[in-house]
Amino acid sequence: xxxxxxxxxxxxxxxxxxxxxxxxxxxxxxxxxxxxxxxxxxxxxxxxxxxxxxxxxxxxxxxxxxxxxxxxxxxxxxxxxxxxxxxxxxxxxxxxxxxxxxxxxxxxxxxxxxxxxxxxxxxxxxxxxxxxxxxxxxxxxxxxxxxxxxxxxxxxxxxxxxxxxxxxxxxxxxxxxxxxxxxxxxxxxxxxxxxxxxxxxxxxxxxxxxxxxxxxxxxxxxxxxxxxxxxxxxxxxxxxxxxxxxxxxxxxxxxxxxxxxxxxxxxxxxxxxxxxxxxxxxxxxxxxxxxxxx
Amino acid sequence: xxxxxxxxxxxxxxxxxxxxxxxxxxxxxxxxxxxxxxxxxxxxxxxxxxxxxxxxxxxxxxxxxxxxxxxxxxxxxxxxxxxxxxxxxxxxxxxxxxxxxxxxxxxxxxxxxxxxxxxxxxxxxxxxxxxxxxxxxxxxxxxxxxxxxxxxxxxxxxxxxxxxxxxxxxxxxxxxxxxxxxxxxxx
Numbered sequence: 001x002x003x004x005x006x007x008x009x010x011x012x013x014x015x016x017x018x019x020x021x022x023x024x025x026x027x028x029x030x031x032x033x034x035x036x037x038x039x040x041x042x043x044x045x046x047x048x049x050x051x052x053x054x055x056x057x058x059x060x061x062x063x064x065x066x067x068x069x070x071x072x073x074x075x076x077x078x079x080x081x082x083x084x085x086x087x088x089x090x091x092x093x094x095x096x097x098x099x100x101x102x103x104x105x106x107x108x109x110x111x112x113x114x115x116x117x118x119x120x121x122x123x124x125x126x127x128x129x130x131x132x133x134x135x136x137x138x139x140x141x142x143x144x145x146x147x148x149x150x151x152x153x154x155x156x157x158x159x160x161x162x163x164x165x166x167x168x169x170x171x172x173x174x175x176x177x178x179x180x181x182x183x184x185x186x187x188x189x190x191x192x193x194x195x196x197x198x199x200x201x202x203x204x205x206x207x208x209x210x211x212x213x214x215x216x217x218x219x220x221x222x223x224x225x226x227x228x229x230x231x232x233x234x235x236x237x238x239x240x241x242x243x244x245x246x247x248x249x250x251x252x253x254x255x256x257x258x259x260x261x262x263x264x265x266x267x268x269x270x271x272x273x274x275x276x277x278x279x280x281x282x283x284x285x286x287x288x289x290x291x292x293x294x
Numbered sequence: 295x296x297x298x299x300x301x302x303x304x305x306x307x308x309x310x311x312x313x314x315x316x317x318x319x320x321x322x323x324x325x326x327x328x329x330x331x332x333x334x335x336x337x338x339x340x341x342x343x344x345x346x347x348x349x350x351x352x353x354x355x356x357x358x359x360x361x362x363x364x365x366x367x368x369x370x371x372x373x374x375x376x377x378x379x380x381x382x383x384x385x386x387x388x389x390x391x392x393x394x395x396x397x398x399x400x401x402x403x404x405x406x407x408x409x410x411x412x413x414x415x416x417x418x419x420x421x422x423x424x425x426x427x428x429x430x431x432x433x434x435x436x437x438x439x440x441x442x443x444x445x446x447x448x449x450x451x452x453x454x455x456x457x458x459x460x461x462x463x464x465x466x467x468x469x470x471x472x473x474x475x476x477x478x479x480x481x
Contacts, residue, residue: 009423014454038463040421045369046410047417049388054475058417061467104474105467154371155382164375190334190370194413197429199438200366200404203338232454236445275452 001125003074003116004066005033006084008228009041010077015228017272021257022076022118024270028261029126029134033074036065042083045194056097057104059087063113064105072114074121076257078227082151082159084115089158117152117161119169119226119256128176136265138178142286144259145182145215145223146170149230150190164188170224170256177263184218186211191233201237205244208237212249222283223253231255235277252280262287297345299354308358309350311393316385323347323381329373339363343373343383346390359399364390365406408435418472421462425455 011019026033039062048055063084066073075081091098092111102108122131148167156164165188171181189211192204212234215223225231235253242248254276261271262284273280313320323344330342340362341349349358367387374382393399395407412431416424433439449455462468 009460012422012460013425013456014449016453040462040464040468041417041423043417044413044423046413048384049369049391049406050410050414051392051475051479052385052388053478054414054471057471057475058468061464061471065464100478104471104478106470150368150370150372154375156375188372190368190372192334193368193370194409195366195368195404195406198404198406198409198432199436199441200338201442203335203366206338207334236448275454277448277452 001030001121002032002034002071003121004069004071005035006039006042006062006066006073006075006080007035008075008077008080009044010228014232015077015255017275018076018228018231018255018257021255021261021266021271024266025122025257025261025264026118028264028266029122029131031121031126034069034071036062036069036073038065042080044079044083048083048086052097053100053104055083056087056090057101059084060091060101060109061105063087063111063115064107064109067109067113072116074116074118076118076228078117078149078151079229081115081117085159087111088113088115117226119152119173120161122260123169123173128172131173131260132176135177135263137263137287139174139259139263140178140286142179142283143182143219143221144174144179145184145218145220146174146187146256147211147215147223147225147230147234148187149225149227150188150193151227153188170226173256173260174224177259179259182215182218182220184214184220186214191230193229193233196229196233196237201240204233205237205240208233209241209245209247212238212241212251213247216249216251220251221286222259222280223251224256224259225253226256238278250278252276252278252283254280254283259283297348297352299349299352300357307353308355308393309353312350312386312389315389315392316382318382318386320347320350320381320386322379323351324379326378328376328378329381329383332372332376334368334370334372335366336363339366343367346386347381347383356397356399359390359394359397360402362402363387364394365402365404367391405432405436408432414472416459417468420459421465421468422460424459426457427459
């Protein structure tokens with residue numbers, strides 16, 4: 001299995017751990033991720049909030065480079081995933097936009113390059129049965145709230161990812177790892193996205209508090225995520241939640257690829273576990289009571 | 295609730311401009327308010343999304359461009375996912391936000407347009423996002439130096455912020471895209 005890998009900007013900053021854990025997990029499973037040479041930013045939310053042509057052309061350029069490689073695209077970041085798929089959708093459904101994008105790129109793009117999130121690669125392409133045979137450790141019944149956020153599941157007609165209101169993909173992976181995936185109501189709530197980086201970060205603190213609070217009430221010992229912004233907003237903002245409300249959750253927020261990596265017996269360094277703000281030691285302890293020290 | 299509106303400027307109405315820019319048919323909305331019930335940010339904002347549509351339907355003028363929902367909207371698409379008429383409000387909000395900047399409406403706290411332009415500036419220069427540059431541009435623009443200052447050592451210690459920018463080797467393509475998008479604006 002081979003994919004053109006689109007790392008996205010956050011792979012070089014806040015979500016380096018998502019990037020390295022995905023690389024480590026896919027390598028261990030024999031899935032080949034070939035980085036798209038010279039990849040550039042997808043434009044993320046600021047591009048579509050500013051200019052439609054910019055928002056379609058930036059990802060389309062990367063999809064064209066992937067088409068030159070003759071491979072489907074694999075992507076880690078939920079925002080990149082959403083923007084790449086939106087570009088595909090728009091050039092496929094809006095002939096006028098396709099013309100404009102072709103003019104901006106000096107090359108026509110038909111929207112045909114398949115884009116897969118790493119969760120889809122592992123769950124559907126590699127297969128959960130295959131994954132189970134490779135596991136060396138178990139989550140030993142650890143209670144996990146799978147949190148999907150917005151950009152993987154919405155808009156459904158564009159992303160076609162799982163169910164938009166009650167997705168199960170990450171839950172299925174958690175169950176395969178021996179964890180207990182919880183039924184809880186905030187799976188597709190929004191964490192506040194990039195408001196976290198503006199002077200309205202107070203709103204993100206409230207949203208994260210509501211999400212983590214709900215996960216905690218459902219009995220979660222850990223939240224599993226697949227989006228860099230969700231991870232940062234839920235993990236980094238826990239100290240602000242404590243300052244504002246007094247609630248000290250100490251809830252570990254791990255990428256699903258980090259949880260898979262732990263169960264494959266990969267090293268903490270490869271999985272970037274030291275990048276997490278809330279210590280994952282409670283999770284690691286459960287994965288293997290005796291042999292791990294963190 | 296009674297909604298009072300001021301009539302728009304002469305010429306093309308705000309509604310028609312927004313419909314043209316977004317490609318979204320607002321006349322299909324019958325105010326079921328599912329968008330407002332699910333909206334991530336409406337409790338923190340001046341108006342819920344259904345009210346924005348109603349105001350547009352009734353012929354609101356440029357005073358609507360000062361409504362802070364336009365700027366707190368996080369494009370989470372929950373409204374669209376739940377709208378029985380399939381109205382995608384995100385492009386509508388994008389259009390209103392762009393018009394607010396174009397027509398120099400007062401931008402409320404948070405200054406999302408400044409954040410977006412700072413973000414895109416780093417992409418224009420490097421071909422990829424550069425967090426430190428983005429944060430510097432935004433903080434200078436909003437004079438919000440103390441905001442989250444306590445997080446910086448932690449983020450740097452955990453290498454969650456890169457010190458140096460990363461250049462895309464395809465910078466020429468990126469610059470071309472920005473240039474064509476700029477020329478295309480308003481067309």
